[in-house]
Amino acid sequence: MTQLETLREHEVIFPSNPKDELLRADRLPHIWCPGCGLGIVTGCFVEAMRASGIPQDKHIVVSGIGCTARIPGYLNLDTYHTTHGRAIPFATGIKVANPELEVSVIAGDGDLFNIGGNHLIHALRRNVDLNIFCVNNFNYGMTGGQFGATTPPGAKTSTTPYGNFEASFNIPYIVAAAGAPYVARWTALHSRQLLQSMLRAFQVQGLAFVEIVSPCPPTFGNLNNFNDALAMMQYFQNCSRVDDHADLSKVGLSMKPPDPIVVGNFVDVKKTPYNEVERNMIQSALGRSK
């Protein structure tokens, strides 16, 4: 046995990147900017998907429009890149029509909390068995960094040159209030915790929601005193505080060091998902099993 074969035997080196089969390698390189957190999120997702034990063929990913919405296009799965804000109702249609599928929505904060806000709260209320991974970069990155519902008050963006006049949404608080049985938040720095949260999301029966705080260096970062991508990652490193039992009314983000970024697995409770409620009620009303 040659040295090379020995190394392969012991899985020290691989013939190809083990993630290749999970990605559409022919679509790379990706479109994201240097320092963007989306590569980390993509990596975590494919690792979690592989570790989930759910067959690759049964993982479905739906997205709307925006930088984050480009993630599914790089995944070697059945992927649906739909319209702005409408990923959740589209995914709801898939899941209700075929409950056997493991349906995830990967979307940005603008997609989910601005244009798609109504769909989001209603999916949470219904408790459709979806996994929603929300990458929050505090602005509309793809269109050039305009402010949105998650932009902290006072923050500068390309449409708040004098600072943001509006209040911002506290994502975990809203999502928990609307009824999600699983709510977590991590930053792009917390790749191991994020992977574990994604895995948990696949297991949760019902709507699992994970917020991922992520750097957007050329727009939000640049205008808000994060001089480069590393500066924001350092903020994540220095000021993140893990607190699974945090008072969610107090976890809104200012994105001003040294204000804390509270992260953790905030909610994890049992709640019957939509498909099961639907099936049970119809079986009991019609008096027959399907």
Add this chain to the structure above:
Amino acid sequence: MSLKAQTLAGEYFMSGNLACAEGAIAAGCRFYGGYPITPSSEIAEHMSRRLPQVGGHYLQMEDEIGSIAAVIGASNAGAKSMTATSGPGFSLMMENIGLGVITETPCVLVNVQRAGPSTGIPTLIGQGDMMQVKWGSHGDYEVIAYAPNSVQEMFDLTIKAFNMAEKYRTPTFVMSDQVVAHMTSKLVIPTPDKIPIVNRNRLTKLNSGFTPFPYDNDFPPMAVAGDGFHINVDSLTHDERGYPSLDNSVSERMLDHITGKILNHVDEIVETEEYQTDDADVIIIAYGSTSRSALRVVKEARQKERRVGLLRLITPWPFPAKRIEVLGERVRAMVVPEINYGQMEHVVREFASCPVIGVHHPAGALIPPQKIGSALEKLQ
């Protein structure tokens, strides 16, 4: 009527909206995503009762935007899917009608037209969405739209709309109106073996060189979510692999395909009904409820020995351009009564070489036959 029955067969006394819902069930619809709106709500109500009986799903969404998104999602998961709405909801659906078109997703949209613009008169008839159905979503596309004029056609044409949606992999439309929808009359439902049903050409086996969107094939098989083909279905302009592209030649191939798959088969899709047109020197072009008023006008004119005929648009879209061209060469004039301010009149004018007279009627009531009659009088 036993609603426990899987599918109905026999003679019934039913409203247009219920006939539409039963047509959908008979066509194999197993997913309804919708939002209640007058005068279409009875379709939602009936589907909420009937779909669970046949193993389908009724999903009431938060708005019409979510409804059509869910319908397109469910169809991609393999279910024959539909929604029903009226003007305001139809306006909200425009965005994702384009999504259905570009992703080549079969689905059926029923628009029970009411008076507009805006909220208009929710409980009364309009025909003001006839151009919107063709042009309302941005970008270039073609549609297949039916305009039923009876309870029976609410049933029959809903089935046809499903068949065409599945065959052409595209959203199709039933452009009904409040009067046809709320009209109650005899409905004959054939036994299932007598109802022609088209199911999509569902991809089952991965062949080498497979592409999910082969633009040289008007009827490509459709890969369904979870079947293992790992397809990318994209709202962006995409190539044969489903991959987004900025290349103008890709845009051309894609647009040629999504328009061509309908335009290349117009003769197979177009349906009209003609009454006393053989010797007519004036022809009324009408559709939906208005065609019922027009029929009376033709009968009355014939009693006065005037050579008036009726051409009814069963498919306003694609438009029967060839037939209008032929008839336009032969007749003195065409009269187009509509419960709008002249929508299909424009299209008739585009293809008819004879004078075209629009009879415009404000939304909120049927056109009185006398109003069409006086337009004919002026031609004498």
